[in-house]
Amino acid sequence: MREFMNYITNAFYGATGWNEDNKYNELNATSRDLIDFPLPRGLRLTLSSLATPHFATSYQLGSVGVVDGSISYLHSSIPLTHIAAQSDKIPLPALLRCYRRLHDLRSPGQHYMLDADPLSAQSAQALLGAVSDTSLANGTLVGGNTGQDPSKYTHSLLYGRLYLPKSLLEGMVIKRFTQALQVQVRAVSEQSLRNGGTMLGLVQYDKGKYGLEGLYSTDGGLLGFRGLYNFGGDASSSNYDPWTTAAGEINNNANTGNGQAVEKERIYGRFSVGGELYYGTLNKSGGMSLGARFATLPAHRGTPLTATLTINPLMGNINATYALLAREYCSLATRVEFNVYSYESEWAVGMELWSNRRPAGFLLGASPSNDPAEPAPQPPKKKERSFQAKMEWRLDDPEPELEPTTAPPKSETDNKEQKNDEYKGVLKARLDNNLRIGLLWEGRAKSLIFSLGTGIDLHKLGEPFRSLGLEVQYSS
């Protein structure tokens, strides 16, 4: 389960039109989420509130043998009015993220400007929880990118969190300077750390087609540089330029839309390649890796899939992942790791299964309205639409060229959205080569979002349960 503050931060990204996934270290985010989802430990209770559109608080109380807790506050300079913060209204897919669809390379603002009806776009965004500012969209619509007021982007976010028994303080500042530049500073202060704490500075530059990131950590004087370059699919369109004027954009999209309509019949996706390089100036050590990803775009008609391959040439590590959205309610992921030096290998598989039965997914008592409607319609068409809906849940925007194709059943799409909104729970499972099983059941019961997880070790059948945890989250 994503923490509430994480959710709000993502909402801030959405509101300022920042594509947080266009980074190298999010290259294999999909399989990571599907396989390495964190299991709750002990009992944890979170009370959160988006008190004003600018201000959010969260209190957490946990007990893993000892009672601990944390208090966190968040301030955003941009009003986060468009998101659902109440725990009975938060769209579960936004919170219990699983298969992550590709964002469009352009900012949502530009995207929605193409939408005929801004209001509908905004409502969709509100459901998604990852949305553009209306004013931003309007500004883009009116003035275009180049003529845009830079102050629209100069928003900032402040976040602080105090863990109580440990006296550990976390702080984060996110400052957006221009549309393409964002700076993050994170700091942790704790007595046990060397020098009393560490700081991490990140400079992120996102040009759509490529994203660059530089970082510096005070711990060991670590310098890092990461870059991601996209090509193929929508990024390789010859006349693609994300920051052209709105009018040109429309024309371009109209042109490319025709081409893509043909391509969609085949497998249609985007390639991304990237690399990272680190060097510790104080301890004279470093590291690097290279990676590539292919992911289908939301416009793809077939089964959405994501495949990544990363190589660490220094350590001889090869890591390949493959994730796909088998059904709209089912995602699968596998990962294989191999080290050419030590011949060590690992594999892991992960799965998530959504359910719209009540209560909270998988217990008895299917809701009567959903079940008959779900299996009845013709599969291919429904599948396509469901992806569409899914994409929208994930902050994804409908391709402009999809508009004509999906235009006739628009109302049906809305129905789909509503239907999908009735997802009550998700079951996640993973298994790795050490025969360790992780099970996580998350869902909504009344207005509480819960997460119940356990780790099972099949090697120790005597006492297989390694961990057991329950997280309950309430927000208003």
Place this chain on the structure above:
Amino acid sequence: MAFNFNWSPLTADAGFYERARDLLTTALNKSPKPPIIVDDIFVTEFNLGSVPPDLEILEIGDLAEDRFRGIFKMCYSGDAFLTLATRVQANPLNTYISAKPSFTSPEPLTASSSLTIPLQITLSEIKLSAFIILVFSKQKGLTIVFRNDPLESLKVSSTFDSIQFVRDYLQKTIEAKLRDLIMDELPAIIHRLSLQLWCPDQVQKEDEEAKEESDAAVNPLATPPLDAVDAHGHRLDPVEISSLSLDGGPETQSLFSQKNLEKMDALANAHRTSSLITPNILEVVFRAWAGQSDKADATATPSASTPNLHRTSSYLGSPHTYTFSDNSSQASGHAPSRPTLVSMGSATTGLSLGSGRHSKAGRKKKMRVVNLRSKTPASEPVSEVGSTSSQAGDSSSEAASTRTPMSEPVIPTTIREAPEDDLVASQSKVRFRPAADATTSPKASDSSGSRAAVPSVPVTAQPSRVASPQEHVYTRQPSMFPSNPAPQTPAQEMPPSYSSRVSEKAETTAPIYADAKAQQQQQQQWGRAGPQPDMSSVILEQAWITKIAGEIARRVYDEKNRNPAFWEDSHQHDIPPPAYEPR
């Protein structure tokens, strides 16, 4: 005087290496490891080699069957080797990330992927040159202190020998680590190992005591002193002593438990410091008490003769009681540190009495109190005892009291020679392993039945305790005192508070005597023992013993007074003479 250092038993004993490997492994994994080491450190091979170290004895500070203190110079350049195996994380970024809070982690994608490399390090061609101070005592095990940095050089070979800078780094780091290990950890390991070997509950494995220093080490219960004393320097009856055994019942275990020893120690210290608060020893367990039950096991004699032995030892015991009460109060401060045990060789026989043992143990508690009262008129040094043990009055116990007059004056005439003979015997030779071979033959002879021969058993076979106090007092006091553990000191500082001390001790001895008599009574009840020794000799004997005791006490006291500075000085000298300081 000759020492026999045996190096080969170390290598011959297969179990030794296993134990040593285990101990080393646990010692290496005890402290939290740096994140670069991702696995436990295992000691895969460990061999002390076939070349023994050159050992040069610089000084022997203290020498007894159960104690040893000396300074050695050791040079070693043998073929011992040690192989460690573990796995290390080769990716520096991985260890960097793992040690950082996740909030400020740079979150690398796969740049921090782990690469674990098995690492094997072999240490060989170890050259040592050290001054070793070795202190051995039965109760406290073996303590080794290095007075200098013993490591001269060693060769480190590892998996990464082909890489020059890694090899140099490992060589440097491991040398530094090993110095720490030898200086700090190794003494602790050896101490633990020695405790395992000589700890009372494990002494049965006597064959495992084949350690270099253990030539001086024997079963503490196998070589009993003649003048056994308890923790307060009080004389123990050899009946009780002889019945001490290591594999005894639960009482015996508790006798040797560290907790009790500590309490005894605290009690003794309380006397010295005039502390008002003395530790409350709830179920007072004295050596004599616990030992009684196991007498049979300790004897090496044929089981048929055990009843006789019981009685003979009781004969021996009584006279020494009187002797010692003076002796200990004056000078024999070292005595408490010795196990007060009768030499019985390896505990082999005595099964015949084993059955009766525990029943005796059950009765002892009552009897020791009862007997005390009836006994007090007979023994004059203990005469103070009677007044202190008020509980003796209300303890009206069963059959025990009836026999006490008879059991008290059991003093054979031959005792007379004991002190002189012992003195001669113990001065003439220092034996590290007298128990098994030396004691058995006299025992056998005494088991043949002649009562006259019985008292001679300790004289010939056992390096005596009556003699050794004198010996220590007159000849070896200077070197002995530095090594004296704390509990001994009260006895040394006796004179100032002598009277109060005596009463204290009387309390503690009271049960002992009671036990002795209980023992005798039981023997009599069994009916196997012969008639009690003739009463006529008793008076004469006691008078003589008193005289001897007084004489000894006087001589000791004189000696002490003659040069008091020496005594105090030697008391403070805990460090060796400067000649043996490390260079």
